[in-house]
Amino acid sequence: MNYFKKILRYVIPYKRFAYLNIFFNILYALFGTLSFVALIPIFEVIFNDKRKSAVQPVYEGISKIKDYLQDYFNYFIIENINKYGEFKVLMYMVAIIISLFLLKNLSNYLAMFYSTYMRNGVLRDLRNDLYRKVVQFPLAFYSEKRKGDTISRLSGDVDEVKNSVLSVLEMIVREPLTIIFTLIAMLLISAKLTLFVFLFLPISGFIISKIGKSLKRGSLKVQQEQGVFLSILEETMGGLRIIKAFHAENIFQKKFEDSNQRFYTHSNKVMNKQNLASPVSELLGIITIGVLLVFGGYLVFIDKTLEASFFIGYISLAYNILTPAKAIAKASYSIKRADGSAQRILELLEAENTITDIENPVQKEGFDGVISIKNISFKYEDQYVLKDFSLEIPKGKTVALVGQSGSGKSTIANLLTRFYDVNQGSIQIDGVDIKDISKRSLRGLMGIVSQDSILFNDTVGNNLKLGKPLASDVELMEAAEISNSYEFIKDLPEGFETNIGDSGNKLSGGQKQRLSIARAVLKNPPIMILDEATSALDTESERLVQDALEKMMKNRTSIVIAHRLSTIQNADNIVVLSKGKIVEQGKHQELLEKKGVYYSLVEMQSLA
Incomplete structure (x- = not known):
């Protein structure tokens, strides 16, 4: 009893x-x-x-x-x-x-x-x-x-x-x-x-x-x-x-x-x-x-x-x-x-929530300088996915993370957003540890576009307003235009008021992905995380989505987890990962000239 x-x-x-x-x-x-x-x-x-x-x-x-x-x-x-x-x-x-x-x-x-x-x-x-x-x-x-x-x-x-x-x-x-x-x-x-x-x-x-x-x-x-x-x-x-x-x-x-x-x-x-x-x-x-x-x-x-x-x-x-x-x-x-x-x-x-805010956490309103990942290690169960990993991401720059499956790319995105906490080391934004920042304000700084376009059984407008519930019709239209989604939204039976079905199943893969981008654009965060956002798309959809991503990343700090290397050639810094460690980093051309791991990855995709 x-x-x-x-x-x-x-x-x-x-x-x-x-x-x-x-x-x-x-x-x-x-x-x-x-x-x-x-x-x-x-x-x-x-x-x-x-x-x-x-x-x-x-x-x-x-x-x-x-x-x-x-x-x-x-x-x-x-x-x-x-x-x-x-x-x-x-x-x-x-x-x-x-x-x-x-x-x-x-x-x-x-x-x-x-x-x-x-x-x-x-x-x-x-x-x-x-x-x-x-x-x-x-x-x-x-x-x-x-x-x-x-x-x-x-x-x-x-x-x-x-x-x-x-x-x-x-x-x-x-x-x-x-x-x-x-x-x-x-x-x-x-x-x-x-x-x-x-x-x-x-x-x-x-x-x-x-x-x-x-x-x-x-x-x-x-x-x-x-x-x-x-x-x-x-x-x-x-x-x-x-x-x-x-x-x-x-x-x-x-x-x-x-x-x-x-x-x-x-x-x-x-x-x-x-x-x-x-x-x-x-x-x-x-x-x-x-x-x-x-x-x-x-x-x-x-x-x-x-x-x-x-x-x-x-x-x-x-x-x-x-x-x-x-x-x-x-x-x-x-x-x-x-x-x-x-x-x-x-x-x-009574189950313990392992990721909680400290007492009186920092309410961070903006991003001014640099994201510092300092000597972090992380494991999901027994085996480390990242070990003693460090990286600096300056404001306004685009950093791409590439590597084979299981190299730890998506894990970095999960740690930045505090979906998981690091086992060792720290992640700082403008010198403040993210564990000291309230989860609400930390995630308010970030927008996410993932490989799986997660949409809900609701109208187009309500799906876009998820991060900004009070957005005006004008803001909705601007976000749709930047994401190359306005063209298909206006042709829907009720436009922004059209219900897109369970998980957005009434739309194509490319359309769903562009809505995900529009949702992130409408939120207008200073930091954008793109987790293999084009990997599941056909060539035509990829072109439209890639164009939308480039518009969205302008004047914004972006962390891009890339599967298709053709999409990150213009990144300011390409970080090549293997088994949770950085093996190479630099611009696209520099890495090609080194003829190292990155060169091999590009060659394999070119052959494919």
Whole structure:
């Protein structure tokens, strides 16, 4: 229960609704008990045909309160029957019972009404906090976790917890109070009979708790497996083109079906155990009722210490305990399941974000001098990608990073933007370590155009405004013209208001890339990072994109990670990397004359 208790802190902002829920649950329990107690006068009117005049009883102290109440009740019934007649008294009693049941159900509705606001508020706040964590986590977090598992925690696990918030309130307030009020009424009617109920309740509770022991463990397996098949689904939808191209549909179908089968098996085990709660508690309750009928019959017919009308009312009250007892059993199981979900949610909420701002970080507004990469080393897991790497990038210059795949080019871009932190050394902008600059202002200095044009299921305009939400229509048009994208945007059905589909799939590769450039141009940062921005394009698209890039890089500090060496011939400094180290650097012509690594790379691409 420890995990679920931690999640309950989300109820605090809605404690007003919780108090109102508790208040109306108390009324529900009270009116529920009184509605059954009110049946006793009806039984007395209907079944007692040997009435005689009664004398008003005298109160003789608390020790004889039960006899006094019973005698006064009989006196009250007989007096009113003599005064108004049996049928009229019966009508009054029925009206009272209907009123009590009305108040009971009204209280129940109001309790549920306020709990709805509380449950949905908890759901909203929990999801908001989880999404905030999802967005704030560094990229490294998602190289270790399945995306589908994270989605599962935000959907299925949160729903499980939301439903259990109500179960907690029912389990600690409404149902126990219903049982307590009912037991008090039963004690007043017959203490002997009630002793039997007290004997059977602990036995029932023990049996039910034994059934629920393994529910949390089973529920955890269910939620984990849901994360697995959601991951497979997410991968399938993202890579459908490749799956179809390689006829791999059956492979992925098999992976999904295996995961879905495990989910099916675990779910059956959990649900079957949960489904035992109601029948077991009802069976135990009926056994209790059976024993009460035998012993109560003895008190009525042989011992003659209990009137028949009170005994029938007592049995009704005893049966009234069964419903809350079943509800407590179900709520207990529900909370055990929710504890497993709460554990998975807290793993996400309490996971440490390794890339954070220092206290009172520098808010850097501009870039004035130089980017200094000083003796940095970095590894993703065990093997170093960069080792003792240093580089100076002066303001207004274009520096190109070239080399074979795995040489560390893209890693430098990830470190400059603090998507990852260096293991050793430092990266400074104008002499300030980027770890001392707020992430917001650091990334505000930079624009990124990557090899994969990441666009969102929204309009062209909203995709461009990502870095500048308040951009005017004129600014949008200027950015589109610089990026050579205005020509195709104006031909779209609704221009800048056209929705480009999931991941921009309504556009060609070249069009998507030009929109990515337009987005970076609109942001207008002093530092531009171009990560193999033309490598996935055809010749015509590359020409248009390259032209757009050259316009964008004018009067701007640019770091270009190049795959096609023809695109970086005009760079101020070309840095050739191999296994995380600089092997050559200089201008295009200088490096060709050296006939070293760069010359070999150019020759290979020329042959290709």
